[in-house]
Amino acid sequence: MERNEPSRKRLFIGLLCGTGLCVCAVLALVWIIPYIGLANIHPLAPWVLGAVFAVAILVVLWATVGLAASVALGRAMFGSDRLRGVMAKVFLPLMTIFARLFGISKSRVRASFIKVNNEMVAARTGCYTPAQVLVLLPHCLQSSQCLRRLTYDINNCKRCGQCPVDGLLALSEAYGVHIAIATGGTIARRIVVQKRPRLIVAVACERDLSSGIQDTYPIPVYGVLNDRPNGPCLDTQVALPHLESALRLFLVQGEARQPVFGKMKLLAPYAASSSALGGRR
Template sequence: MERNEPSRKRLFIGLLCGTGLAVCALLAFVWAVPSIGLANIHPLAPWVLGLVCAAAIVLVLWATLGLAASVALSRPFLGSTRLRGVMARVFLPLMTIFARLVHISKSRVRSSFIKVNNEMVAAEAGRYEPGQILVLLPHCLQSSRCKHRLTYDINNCKRCGECPVDGLLALSQAYGVHIAIATGGTIARRIVVQKRPRLIVAVACERDLTSGIQDTYPIPVYGVLNDRPNGPCLDTQVALPHLEAALRFFLIGGEVRKPVFGPFPGLARLHPTGGTK
C-alpha cells in the first residue's frame, strides 16, 4: 500500500467535516439574519423559517457524520449506503470549494474522493456475473504509434504487446467481462447505456474517474488509477495485477479462477487504487 493512502483518507474526512460544518453555519446565518425582519410580516414567520433551517442542519449533520463514520470505519454507518450519491454530487463540489479556501489542491481532493469511493463500493457492492461487469478504459492506454482504431471495437487490436491493451483483452477473455475504450465522457455514457452493467471497473486519471463516478451514479464505479510515465493522455499504463485483483474480488467465484497476472495475497481487502492490501 502506498504511504500516502492513510493521509488521503484523513484529508477526505477533514474536508467532509469542514464542508458540513460550513453548510450548517451558512444555514444558521440564513435563519438568523432575516428573522429580525420576518416578525414584522407574521409573528410565526421566524419560527417557520427556523424549523426549516433546523431540519436542513440535521440532515446535513446526519449526512456528514454518516459519511465520515463510514469512511473512518470502512463499513456502512448511519444509512451511508444511500449517501454515496450525495457524496459524489453534493459534497464533492462543496468540498472542492472549501478545499480551495484552505489552499488544498483539486487533485488531492479528487484522489481522496476516489479512495473513499472505492472503499465504499468494495464494502457495499455484491458479487456479479461476468456479463454484469464493464471494464471501461481510456484511449490513452493505446500506443500513440498504433494505427488501429480501437474506440468502437477494442477487438481490432492486433495484440502486438506494445501497450497494455493486449493484457486487458487477456483479462476480458479469461473472466468473460465486457471491456471497452472510450475517448470521452459522451462515448463512455453511451457504452454504459448499451451494456447496462451493474458494476463498472474504470481505469483513468483522477479527473476522469471523479467525473465518471458522478455521471454514472447509482451504478457503482470502482476506480483504478492509470500510470502516466509520459505525462497525461499519452501512452499511459495500468497495473494489470491490480485490475485483475478487482475483477476477482467482484466476480462470483472470481477467487477460484486461474489467475492471469496473479497471485494476489490479501485479496479479501482491495487497495483503494485497484490493487490489494
C-alpha cells in the same frame, strides 16, 4: 503507496467535516438574517422558516457524520449507497472549494475522494456476475503509434503487446466481463447506457475518475488510476495485476478462477501505479 492511505482518509474526513460545518453555518446564517423582518409579516413566520432550516441542518449533519463514520470505520453503514451519492454530487464540489481556502490542490481532493468511494463500493464483494461488470478504459492506454481504431470495437486490436490493451483483452476473455474504450465522457455515458452494467471498473486519471463516478451514480464505480510515464493522455499504463484483483474482488466465485497475471492482495481499495506493480508487456 500504502503509507499514503491513512493521510488520504484523514484529508477526506477533515474536508468532509469542515465542509459540512460550513454548510450548516450558512444555513443558520440565512435563517438569522431575515428573522427580524419575518416577524413583521407573521409572528410564526420566523419559526416556520427556522423549522425548515433546522431540518436541513440535521440532514447535512446526518450525511456528514454518516460519511465520516463509514470512512473512519472502513465499512458500509445504513444507507451507504445514498450517502455515496450525496458525497459525489454535493460534498465533492463543496469540498473542492473548501480545500482551496487552505491551499489543497484539486488532485489531492480527487485522490482522497476516489479512495473513499472505492472503499464504499468494495463493500459489495462477490456480488456480481461477469455479465453485470463493465471495464471502462481511456483511449490513452492504446499506443500512440497504433493506427487501429479501438473506440467502437476494442477487438480490432491486433494484440501485438506494445500497449496494455492486449493484457486487458486477456482479462476480459478469462473473466467474461464487458470491456470498452471511451475517448471522453459522452462516449463513456453512451457505452454505459448500451451495456447497462451493475458495476463499472474504470481506469483513468484522478480528474476523469472523479467526474465519471459523479456522472454514473447510482451505478457503483471502482476506480483504478492509470500510470502516466509520458505525461497525461499519452501512452499511459495500468497495473494489470491490480485490475485483475479488483475483478476477483467483485465477481461471484472470482477466487475459483486461475489468476491470469498472478494473485495479489489489495492493500486498500485504491489503485497503485503500474510501475510499482508491474504488468504484461
